[in-house]
Structure formats: C-alpha cells, structure tokens
Amino acid sequence: MTTDSQIPDDLLYSTEHEWLRVEGGRATVGITDHAQDQLGDIVYIDLPKAGLAVSFMAKFAEIESVKVASEVFAPASGEVVEVNPALEDSPELVNKDPYGEGWLVVLRLTDAAEADKLLSPAAYRELVNKELGEHQ
Amino acid sequence: MTSLRTLPLRDRYAALGARFGEFAGWDMPLWFTGAIDEHMAVRQKAGVFDITHMGRFRLRGAAAASKLGSLFTRDPARLAAGGSAYGFACNDSGGIIDDLIIYRLGDDDYLVICNAANAATVGGLIEGAISGSGVEMAGLREAGTVLLAVQGPAAVDAVGALLTPGVLSIPRRQCREIELGGVSYLFMRTGYTGEDGFEVLVDADAAGAFFDRLIDSGEALPAGLAARDSLRLEAALALHGHDIDETTTPWEAGLSWAVELDHDFRGRDALVEAKDKTTRRLACLVADAPGVIRGHCDVYDGDQVVGTVTSGGHSPMLGKSIALAYLPRRLAREGVSLSVDLRGRRLPAHTVKRPFYSHPE
Missing domain, CATH: 2.40.30.110 (Aminomethyltransferase beta-barrel domains)
Structure with missing residues (x-):
C-alpha cells in the first residue's frame, strides 16, 4: 500500500510526522497530511507560548483528535517566536490545510546543522509507506 | 497476531474511503468523511452504521421466556409480541456481565442483541440456561446476517421511502419482521445514538443493496464507530467495559429502570441487598x-x-x-x-x- 497523502517537495520531515519549512534563520512547523489523516478530526491543540525554548525532537505541543491524544515533537531546536492564533478556535485547520493555514508555530533556529538529521520528501514518503505496510 | 473478523460489506466501506480500526476483534470502519460530520449528520438528518459485530441470538421454544428471564434483569414474558426491553445479565454480586436488548418477535420467539465483546459470554450463559429445555438457539451473527443502524431524525422516513411505508407504523422500541421481495427484514426501532431510527437485521446479500440505496438517496451518510461513540456519549448511554462492568451495579450506573426486581434472575438477591446502599x-x-x-x-x-x-x-x-x-x-x-x-x-x-x-x- 502506498500513501496518497501530500508530501510537498520543498519541506523537511521528521520521523514523528512533523514538517519544517526553513526560511533564513526561522522555520515554520506543522504536522504532515499523513499525520492529520491518521489522527482524524482534530478538536483541540495545546500549543506552547511564544518565547518557549524547544530542543530537537522534544515534545512541544499536544493534539487531541476525536480518537486520540498525540504529542508533537520539535523538528528543530530554537525559540518559539510565533504561534498560529487561528488554531484556538479552529483546530480543524490542521485537517483541512496541514501545510498552509494549519501551521503550528514558527521557530527561531539555534542550530542550522540539525536540518541534516531530518528526512527528505522522498525519504519521508518511504517511511510513511513502510508504516502503512506494517499496519496491514 | 490473531486475524480480525471482517464485515460482509467491508469492500463497500473501503470504496467509500473508510478508515478502519480494530474493535472487539472486528475490523470496523472508524469514520468515512470525518467523525464530526458523521455525528452532525445523525443529529440533523441521518447516518447509517454497520453494527454487524454485535452478538445476536434467536431463541425459540415454549420455555424461552422463562429461561431468558432467569438470566436477565427484565422479564421477557411481560413483553407483547413486537416489544423490546433493555436490561442486564448480572453476576451473583449484581455486577453487570453485559447490557443487552431482548426483542419478542412472536409467541415463544425472542432475539437477544448484546455487545460484540461479550457475545461469547452471553451466548454461553444462554446455552447453559436453556440446556435440556427444548429451546432452540441460533447465533445469527454466525449465520451471515448484517445489522445496520439507520439513525437520525430523518432515518425512519428514509427507510420508509426506500423499502416500505410499512415501517412507519412501528412504534419506538418496537420491532417487526417484514418480507420484501422474498427477503426477510427485521426492523427494530431502537438505537444507541439518542436519536430516532431503526436497527435493521437482514441477510448480507440484501444488506448491500439496502446500504447502497440509502447512501445513493442522499438521505443518510455512512458513519463509523467514532461517531457512534461520541453520539452515545452525548446521550449519556453507558458503554459496557467502560461505564458499566462486573464491578458496577445498575443502581450505581443510574439504570435502575432496567431492573425488574419482581421476577427471579441471577444477581437479584445481591441487587435487592445493595439497593439504597450505593x-x-x-x-x-x-x-x-x-x-x-x-x-x-x-x-x-x-x-x-x-x-x-x-x-x-x-x-x-x-x-x-x-x-x-x-x-x-x-x-x-x-x-x-x-x-x-x-x-x-x-x-x-x-x-x-x-x-x-x-x-x-
């Protein structure tokens, strides 16, 4: 079984299904289309406040879907400089537009070399297909 | 890993994009378009759930009512033909082994529908109770039947328009067997969503056509277990294994209305003793x-x-x-x-x- 979820070419991915869009010293973070599809309807997101320091692959947010509570890990170390204000009232934006309006936070990066530890779109697609295969 | 049991209509659900998950040993649709959309469809219009996983036993024989009555908190002998009663199989301490509905289909003819996870236990209890009594028992889940729950304010009219207006006169909590085109349907005006609707028991072949017509008519949205759970929770309907189990009594669960102490059944003495002492x-x-x-x-x-x-x-x-x-x-x-x-x-x-x-x- 191969995934039909979207995996944009211009992003980096974590093994825990977060994406990272690096722009200069900052990066926008969200969860992947595959992740939101697995979670089902999202009803609440517990996001950090701006100013929080996060470290690579440490838990920084929690997403509650109708089915399950799921932790979100930081795909980069840095400081949270922006939090998506729309998600408080409309957490379903993560379902509808995980790479756009459903972004979670913006980080100011403290370690640019960490990007090497993340997955390319092709490597992430391979990971998703492998996980789908294991669930058959 | 043990293999999961498969719904006869699974291919249809997969074609509609269902997300599947394990429940009580069955591979069940969790949602189709999305659990919240499906929940709202049932509250505002109608949804259709496949609940084929639920245990169901048909009992026929002169002693059926008394044997079932010895196990359950409701006395089936009090039901008129076409009636139903929600009740419990209790243990000797008055704890709830399972909650279930007994339907009286006719003279000496009853149907018991219980939770999927407890079907073997309830089936075993019934088998033990009817042993040597001449009552015949048929496990309908194993006989290739499908159980579809069509629920929501528009559900009864939708079923009436698609199958037969004969269902419109079935009162709440009543059931009726109707034969249509050589196929026998059992319509039960019961459910687990807090909405009006039918639970329909029919052979798998006819069930597929019925499901397709419901969906194609646009009157009902296919719905999965996630919506079924949020609907029953909003209606504060207990789920066995979570809200009620062998350590809780009907008194504690606020379900005393489903216990008839004026007939003899397993756990009755303990329940009499525990009443007003919870x-x-x-x-x-x-x-x-x-x-x-x-x-x-x-x-x-x-x-x-x-x-x-x-x-x-x-x-x-x-x-x-x-x-x-x-x-x-x-x-x-x-x-x-x-x-x-x-x-x-x-x-x-x-x-x-x-x-x-x-x-x-």
Missing part, C-alpha cells in the same frame, strides 16, 4: 475550559481524588469535552464544580443532569 453514582461532567477529557482521568474535588472518568471525549453539539465518571453520591448531582487531571493539567469541569444532549421534541 455510595457512588455515574455522573455527567462538562469541561469548563478547552481540552479533551478521556477515560481513566482522575476527577478532583479540590485537591482530593473523588473518582475516575469511565468515558470521555469531545461533544460536537456542545463544542466542549464531556465525560462520565463515578462520583460519591454527595457530588453526583447537578452543578458541582470539580476538576479533571489531564496528564498533569487540571481542567475545570462541572456536573450536569443526564443526558448531555437529547433531541428536541
């Missing part, structure tokens, strides 16, 4: 802040743990989290401010009258 009661909680209460969360009165959540989730109708929890009797009333521990975060909540939501009359 120290806890199943209560309804509504969250007063964002967050989702889940099963097993601790409930606090001030800094003291006073109970544990048995079922919790998001209520699409209220837009808040709701939960059921056993609380000391003094707290199990309306308007008590409490809090719930969500993995270290304390979420304020208050008690409300059961249910959380009921369909406006």
